Amino acid sequence: MRQPLTIVTGGSRGIGAAVCARLAAEGHDVVVGYRSDADAAHDVAKAVRAAGRRSLTVRVDTADEASVDRLFDSAVELGTVTGLVNNAGISGPNGRLADADADGMRRALDVNVWGYLLCARRAVRDMTRSGGGAIVNISSAAATLGSPGQYVHYAATKAAVDAMTTGLSKEVAADGIRVNCVAPGTVWTGFHEDPQRPAKVAAAVPMGRAGQPQEIAGAVAWLLSDDASYTTGAVLRVAGGL
Template identity: 45%
Template sequence: MTERVMIVTGGSRGIGAATARLGAKAGYAVVVNYASNEAAAKAVVADIEAGGGTAIAVKGDVGVEADIVALFEAADRLGPLAALVNNAGVVDAVAPVAEMSADRLDRMFRINITGSFLCAREAVKRMSTARGGQGGAIVNLSSAAAKLGLGGARVDYAASKGAIDTFTVGLAKELAGEGIRVTAVRPGIIATDIHASGGEPDRVEEIAPSLPMRRAGTAEEVARAILWLLSDEASYSTGTIIDVSGGRSILP
């Protein structure tokens, strides 16, 4: 019960899994949250334990408030919460706004926006020095889409990440005097399976040649930025949003 605890939502794969592994190496006890892929989450936990670290896998949908509360209660059993990485998110198939259903929009915003708000709420209750906590840091996952808009493709996803940018700045100002720093990263095209979940399994290979660096990024490259923002090396940074996009500034 003496270890600093990190919660990584959506921690079973991609950027979340890379962040969980690096977090353990940095000395955190890691809570690997997952929505459905138990085997992948347990594999991350096994990797961390094999390296001498502490980790647990906790199932929970960040689109469901009760699951979020249960996630944080599970983390409480490991020790004091020091870091939250709001990584869990979804994309959907390419579609113009004229063809988007209310159900699609509800799912997108409930998971990508409301889930991040509620996870931050629970983290603040535990970390705020004004509430008896020891302080800490929150890193939100935005996206280059927040600036690109993704017109004709995924405006809903882009809008959800634009909301995360605003949320990050506002929450940072709200908590600056309570010992909690709030920052974000904006990944660009990263080689993870999120593209397949949106119906485009070959998207990375198709887009990579048109990117400024002529390649996609890796989950580990994004995770390193997240761990820096969580660390004492970033002690005077709050409200900061770092682009990890290989120079991508326009939609290919």
């Protein structure tokens, strides 16, 4: 049995950091991909090591092909990559689409769609040669709710992630690679422009509250585990009933 080694993009904070901690607890070595906060990434890696697993941090711009290749090349230091969590993402401008900054929207598309595609492409190439693996894409309930008045462009990127998951899962199933997706609702993280947004939207959630990063991490860990060995192409909604 191969030692699980998983790359987590956007692993220095929020959902990504919670995923790293959960995977370490379940026996994964973890590569923490981060964009800018090196100190936070090193803290996450330290927590992984405290759980008895190996870890390294790699600065990466997932929207840049060469940077993505460096991320995966660096992971070889720990062994053979068996998993990828495509988590790095940005909201882009907040507000009505008619008022949105074009450059901000384009950057959101670059990170949330192009970045996911580049990381998944490299993962598939490596996993095909090494005997398979698993990819979990982080989407959002916004993919079906649309986020009107807030960030329609962001919702569109997450709908693209859902479609990517469906298509790629069918494309690589025969290669021993599973591709699934977790679609969180509003979660208490630093992602929000308004730090109190999770509290403000709670009344609209059937369960009456926003989620915690650890609750998303549990879903991701299951999809990467052997318990999900017959699961591919799934979009697992973890959104409190929305």
